[in-house]
Amino acid sequence: MVMMGIGRMVVSLKSKLRSLKTMKKDYDKVEKSESMRVEIRSRKARKLIERTLKIADSPTSKTFAF
Structure with missing residues (x-):
């Protein structure tokens, strides 16, 4: 019945x-x-640059100067 x-x-x-x-x-x-494609690429590039600078400016990051 239940089935x-x-x-x-x-x-x-x-x-x-x-x-x-x-x-x-x-x-x-x-x-x-x-x-539109150019705008999307430039937004992605800006975000990448922003993240990279945030890591580089961080006092705790272990970055190497070459």
Whole structure:
């Protein structure tokens, strides 16, 4: 008896999940322009430089001067 109840519950959950998947709104993927790509790269570069300087300026960092 309990197995049949669990089976029905699983089937109802699967159908609810399927209905949720179909309710998702589709959207058009925006293609990145060259200027967007440059902006993303420059942001990543700034973050990398910021992290590097923070480590270099830290009094506890073990950096080597070559």
